[in-house]
Amino acid sequence: MSNDWEKKQLRRSAEHRMLTGVCGGIGQYIGIDANIVRLAFAVFTLLGGSGIVLYIIAWLIMPEEGSDTSVLEHIIRNFQGKQSNL
Structure with a gap:
């Protein structure tokens, strides 16, 4: 079995x-x-709009x-940083 699956991200x-x-x-x-x-x-978008949500x-x-890091991780870190400054 190939180890290529482990390297893919x-x-x-x-x-x-x-x-x-x-x-x-x-x-x-x-x-x-x-x-x-x-x-x-x-x-998926045409069949109920779920394509937009998934995207x-x-x-x-x-x-x-x-x-x-993802966009969500940046948002969470910025929010936590602002909360600790209060």
Whole structure:
């Protein structure tokens, strides 16, 4: 069995980016074209709007390539820093 799975990390793509790199990162991670992932998000959006919610959640929790922290982690740290200053 290959150890490639251990090295893969789900990250937002800097190279295959249209908005935030979520679809490019997911595509790279599972080995498919980013446009297929974009199409899936569009279908989910048209079928009830869940695509938008899933995209925002993915953007919040997926760190960008070259970064160890996600947008959500930055938000939490900033909030905690402001709370400790009060």
